[in-house]
Amino acid sequence: MLAFKDGDTASFGCLFDRYKTRIVNYCRRFMNDRETAEDMAQEVFLRVYRSAPKYKPEAAFSTWIFKIATNVCLNELRRPKYRYSTESIDVSKTGDGDPPLEIADKLGIAPEEAVARKELDAVVRRALEELPAKQRAAVLLRIYDGFSYEEIAKQIGKSEKSVKALIHRGRNMLKAYLKDYIDREPER
Template sequence: MPADPHATREPTAPADDPGSSWMLAYKHGDERAFDRLVEHYSPQVFALVTRFWGTERGREDLVQEVFLRLVRTRARYEPTARFSTFLYRIVFNLCANQRERERLRPALSIDAPWGGGPDGDAREPAELDAPGPSDRIERDDVVGAVRAAIASLPATQRMALILAKYEELPYAEIAAILNSSEKAIKSMVHRARENLRERLAPFLAEESA
């Protein structure tokens, strides 16, 4: 029997996007595919949550909630974008909503490679090189100033900067994650950097004096 040209075709995932393939398999009942998603993406999700939200308690609960959202949305999932775009949009929405409720202040460095380890953990710069007491005090001062500057950024600006700097995503994908335009994201990242420079200027001037 010839195929019905009007029949709806099941969407397929791009060959270079295993996350979409696993999510589609999970949608159709393959529970092992969900295990693959958790194993592959949980370090990235944990690092992204930490960079946005900080090192306060509750990160693990938020990461768990991200994957619970995948469970709840699997019946409706369609691979209309890369899986990382779909996943990071969930992360951003949860982080922004949670921070608005609890007004948590993030603890991250602008330049340190937070979350870069294989376990996705994010440590402060002062923890990385085990410096002496005086060096540690100076580094703590820097980290404290950066914390305050990062905490002052609007949620969307902060996430745009994180995705551009740490995840090294193209502006087009960041725009898809944040439901914006590529031009707006470029402007947003630029404003975020300028805001950080402005807020850190007094501290940097004091350090160089």
């Protein structure tokens, strides 16, 4: 990022290639809508591009870019269409994730397992969607992207103590939503 700030435009391409999949997946798990998630991920990279002149390496670049992604997601969730929506998004309507055969190919697993995996994906996404926005952000940043509590605190603008509570409450809520899958877990 510092190289890009100093005028090396090619380094922006490297950053984009390195982070695009992680950011799209973060937005995807946040929003449960593929198209919106890709739009938001593109917005994240546009903001990175615009902010380059003001960039100060106070934290790791990954912490910074995920902070931007979190802000983009939280802003998107504030829009009335999400604020007043009480029903979960219909999995069949959202073009949810990759097709089972593509998953099977990608992960080198049997098609039946890929179908089960796709069902699990949908259930997990719906469960995540039930979490309050900041709780969702904290859980995603911890579980899928492995950020520390300190980094998450910077990303979502809360204290480490609040992050600790948010993650624990989030996990307990998800435990209730995904009980059937958790109970099956030792047998897998």
